[in-house]
Amino acid sequence: MRLLKFSPWIGILVFAVAAFILGVISHSFLRGGASVADQNLGLVVGPLLKGPADPPVFAYWISGTGDEGQKMLRLLKAVYHPRNRYVLHLDAGSSALERINLAHSIQSERLFRAFRNVDVIGQNYAVDRTGPSILSATLHGAAVLLRLSADWDWFITLSSSDYPIMTQDDLLHVFTSLPRNLNFIDHTSDLGWKEYDRFDKIVVDPSLYMDKNSQLLISSGTRKTPDAFKIFTGSPWVILSRAFVEHCIHGSDNLPRKLLMYFANVAYSMESYFQTVICNSPEFQNTTVNTDLRYIVWDNPPGLEPLFLNQSYYKAMIKSRAAFARRFMEDDPVLKKVDKKILKRAQNGVGFGQWCSAQLKNNGEKTLKGDTCSSGVDINTVKPSPSAARLKSLVLELISEESLFSNQCKV
Numbered sequence: 001m002r003l004l005k006f007s008p009w010i011g012i013l014v015f016a017v018a019a020f021i022l023g024v025i026s027h028s029f030l031r032g033g034a035s036v037a038d039q040n041l042g043l044v045v046g047p048l049l050k051g052p053a054d055p056p057v058f059a060y061w062i063s064g065t066g067d068e069g070q071k072m073l074r075l076l077k078a079v080y081h082p083r084n085r086y087v088l089h090l091d092a093g094s095s096a097l098e099r100i101n102l103a104h105s106i107q108s109e110r111l112f113r114a115f116r117n118v119d120v121i122g123q124n125y126a127v128d129r130t131g132p133s134i135l136s137a138t139l140h141g142a143a144v145l146l147r148l149s150a151d152w153d154w155f156i157t158l159s160s161s162d163y164p165i166m167t168q169d170d171l172l173h174v175f176t177s178l179p180r181n182l183n184f185i186d187h188t189s190d191l192g193w194k195e196y197d198r199f200d201k202i203v204v205d206p207s208l209y210m211d212k213n214s215q216l217l218i219s220s221g222t223r224k225t226p227d228a229f230k231i232f233t234g235s236p237w238v239i240l241s242r243a244f245v246e247h248c249i250h251g252s253d254n255l256p257r258k259l260l261m262y263f264a265n266v267a268y269s270m271e272s273y274f275q276t277v278i279c280n281s282p283e284f285q286n287t288t289v290n291t292d293l294r295y296i297v298w299d300n301p302p303g304l305e306p307l308f309l310n311q312s313y314y315k316a317m318i319k320s321r322a323a324f325a326r327r328f329m330e331d332d333p334v335l336k337k338v339d340k341k342i343l344k345r346a347q348n349g350v351g352f353g354q355w356c357s358a359q360l361k362n363n364g365e366k367t368l369k370g371d372t373c374s375s376g377v378d379i380n381t382v383k384p385s386p387s388a389a390r391l392k393s394l395v396l397e398l399i400s401e402e403s404l405f406s407n408q409c410k411v
């Protein structure tokens with residue numbers, strides 16, 4: 001409960017409702033040895049199996065700001081699988097009402113209630129997406145997820161503008177055969193213009209100490225590029241192994257903490273923190289795969305944010321073999337196409353998953369009605385589609401011996 005406290009001013013009633021809805025629920029439901037029948041759903045759910053041949057478990061951190069509750073909910077449903085864990089955070093750009101509405105929407109989905117694997121951070125704190133406060137929020141998410149569940153293998157960061165371009169079955173299938181210690185981090189030590197513009201400049205992020213989201217303050221002074229460690233930079237979107245997340249959150253090595261302090265005054269520190277920690281940690285260096293597995297399109301010349309994707313990017317998106325794409329506007333028509341053609345997701349449903357294949361209706365779409373999977377839910381079997389073969393071919397290329405070592409933390 002501690003983790004999910006609302007600010008006191010929101011009031012006791014809200015807290016009581018939220019605590020009821022979102023309490024840090026014991027996850028013995030999925031871990032118990034015996035099958036469990038959920039009274040609400042009438043589902044018969046087998047235990048979560050975690051053998052070497054079983055699919056992994058993903059821990060998703062989904063972050064958003066004001067007016068993004070619906071977008072986050074749609075994304076959550078698009079990446080939903082009962083094996084995984086999900087933690088959502090709406091920052092101080094959102095109102096208390098929006099956060100309550102998001103919590104209510106999640107509470108009113110029978111599936112989420114039955115599997116108890118979705119939580120919302122009740123704390124309302126400020127975040128600046130260009131500053132260290134988003135890094136602090138991401139580490140908070142990682143710490144909450146470590147505490148919520150001992151089962152997950154990979155930590156995946158998403159924002160409300162992201163969307164999957166394959167099903168969870170596809171992603172789980174591809175990751176089943178991968179070593180669980182791999183970290184998917186796009187990185188380079190070639191800092192280019194960033195050396196002066198990012199690392200020599202000193203910024204202060206007021207979102208770290210003010211209630212409301214605030215813009216970065218840029219100091220006129222500069223500092224030297226560090227020589228105690230080598231800076232690496234790349235995409236802010238990562239898929240991290242549990243071992244590496246534990247190293248960053250609870251490790252006894254001082255480097256993750258030292259770098260956190262250093263990056264507290266660096267703009268866009270999400271683009272460099274994990275990269276720099278992993279590439280300066282001999283025990284993790286060899287676990288990096290140099291990719292973020294996202295499809296992102298930059299303008300030419302690149303601006304600070306990538307382009308919004310629409311229908312005209314659909315083919316290129318699929319061809320990219322990536323797992324996720326960004327950025328999307330709310331309800332862009334291309335998302336409907338992804339829902340229909342790839343995720344087999346009905347308007348309010350979750351993405352296709354073999355765990356409840358009985359939900360498939362004649363038109364290939366599915367509903368969230370639990371009673372249609374009353375024949376039993378198997379959360380340990382996934383059914384890959386052709387998207388899985390595409391991702392698999394990409395990942396196999398990236399982790400092939402010649403590619404993997406030659407792209408790891410090169411200086």
Ligand SMILES: *[C@@H]1O[C@H](CO)[C@@H](O)[C@H](O)[C@H]1NC(C)=O
Nearest residue numbers: 281282283284285286287405
């Ligand atoms: C990482 O790879 C390098 C080069 O292949 C090797 O020399 C080193 O021992 C490896 N480190 C660990 C911790 O396995």
Ligand SMILES: *[C@@H]1O[C@H](CO)[C@@H](O)[C@H](O)[C@H]1NC(C)=O
Nearest residue numbers: 299307308309310311312313
């Ligand atoms: C898609 O986005 C691009 C670039 O943002 C724009 O030029 C194009 O007109 C858009 N196409 C559609 C179908 O909306």
